[in-house]
Amino acid sequence: MNENEDARLAKAAMKSLLVCAPESLTADLKRLARNRKPSHSIWDGLREALAGGAWAYGAGAAFAAAAIGIFILRAVPEREAATGVVQRPARIAAAPQALQDLWSDDDGEDNDEI
Amino acid sequence: MTRFKLAALLALTAVPLQAKPRAPRPGADELLLKTLAGPATGYAAVERVQVFRSGRKPKALKVNVVGLPGGRRRLEVPGKKKTPALVQVRDASQYEAPALGLARLHSIYELAVSTGGVVAKRKTWKISLRLKTGALRRALWVDRDSGLLMKRETYRPDGTLARRERIVKLELPAAIDPASLQTPPVAGPWMPEGFVFTGESGGARHYSNGLESYELARVGGKFAVSGDLAEDDAARVLESAVK
Numbered sequence: 001m002n003e004n005e006d007a008r009l010a011k012a013a014m015k016s017l018l019v020c021a022p023e024s025l026t027a028d029l030k031r032l033a034r035n036r037k038p039s040h041s042i043w044d045g046l047r048e049a050l051a052g053g054a055w056a057y058g059a060g061a062a063f064a065a066a067a068i069g070i071f072i073l074r075a076v077p078e079r080e081a082a083t084g085v086v087q088r089p090a091r092i093a094a095a096p097q098a099l100q101d102l103w104s105d106d107d108g109e110d111n112d113e114i
Numbered sequence: 115m116t117r118f119k120l121a122a123l124l125a126l127t128a129v130p131l132q133a134k135p136r137a138p139r140p141g142a143d144e145l146l147l148k149t150l151a152g153p154a155t156g157y158a159a160v161e162r163v164q165v166f167r168s169g170r171k172p173k174a175l176k177v178n179v180v181g182l183p184g185g186r187r188r189l190e191v192p193g194k195k196k197t198p199a200l201v202q203v204r205d206a207s208q209y210e211a212p213a214l215g216l217a218r219l220h221s222i223y224e225l226a227v228s229t230g231g232v233v234a235k236r237k238t239w240k241i242s243l244r245l246k247t248g249a250l251r252r253a254l255w256v257d258r259d260s261g262l263l264m265k266r267e268t269y270r271p272d273g274t275l276a277r278r279e280r281i282v283k284l285e286l287p288a289a290i291d292p293a294s295l296q297t298p299p300v301a302g303p304w305m306p307e308g309f310v311f312t313g314e315s316g317g318a319r320h321y322s323n324g325l326e327s328y329e330l331a332r333v334g335g336k337f338a339v340s341g342d343l344a345e346d347d348a349a350r351v352l353e354s355a356v357k
Contacts, residue, residue, distance in 0.1 A: 102175050108172040112235070
């Protein structure tokens with residue numbers, strides 16, 4: 001009798017034992033098995049994904065690049081040392097009042113001075 | 115042939131013989147070089163600058179201009195009191211030779227000369243400056259004798275008038291005291307007449323004449339101009355900024 005047959009017999013014996021066992025014992029065995037199962041954290045998942053193959057490396061790199069890009073675009077404001085965030089200059093900057101006062105209303109006519 | 119018919123025929127043939135020959139139309143290059151170099155004599159003028167803003171009343175200001183041969187000009191905007199509100203002394207020769215200005219205009223516009231009518235009692239030639247797309251961007255009225263720029267209109271892309279500068283009174287030749295044009299040159303890039311530096315923010319330098327503005331910024335190591343400037347003025351600002 002080789003080892004494979006031993007394992008198969010042991011499995012069959014276990015199955016028959018489970019079938020014959022009371023429900024409380026079955027539940028205990030299932031709980032025991034669940035507790036013995038290793039925990040699967042998000043970091044383990046990430047590590048497994050990265051170790052899974054070349055495509056996983058690519059996906060991980062793309063995710064990291066996107067995250068860094070979003071961070072730079074959204075989280076870093078344009079700053080000036082003394083005054084903090086600077087408004088982007090408007091296309092037409094406000095002219096000083098003294099310059100604006102040089103102009104007066106006009107009729108728009110095109111003629112010489114009389 | 116009756117005597118009456120003979121007299122009528124002689125009168126009709128005499129009219130074209132007595133008429134003055136038409137002045138030959140000069141080429142655009144020849145005319146512009148003369149304009150960019152400025153008159154060969156001193157002159158004094160009153161200029162009206164009008165700005166037409168869409169949907170709003172036109173605005174205007176009056177400028178007293180004196181000029182010397184060689185391109186030096188003094189502009190004075192009268193103030194409400196006796197002292198002038200703004201004085202600018204410009205030396206065209208300090209910035210560039212007329213040939214460079216002409217080359218810039220050629221790189222941007224198609225030029226055409228036509229009869230311009232009379233401005234401030236002077237006969238003019240009109241030079242139309244059209245973008246390569248065909249859109250009329252500017253028109254210049256140039257004194258036939260001296261080459262002085264008498265009037266200039268600037269148009270928006272939709273063809274409406276945006277700005278007019280017109281000499282409304284001219285004394286040419288005029289005795290001008292060169293001492294009145296002695297002012298140290300303004301540092302920094304070239305500015306169109308009437309514009310002054312109003313401040314700097316966000317890495318951009320701002321210029322204004324009170325109604326119109328533009329800014330000069332350095333973007334990615336290169337200068338960029340945006341605002342109320344025609345293409346040739348914007349190109350000249352850029353060129354002088356790079357220098």
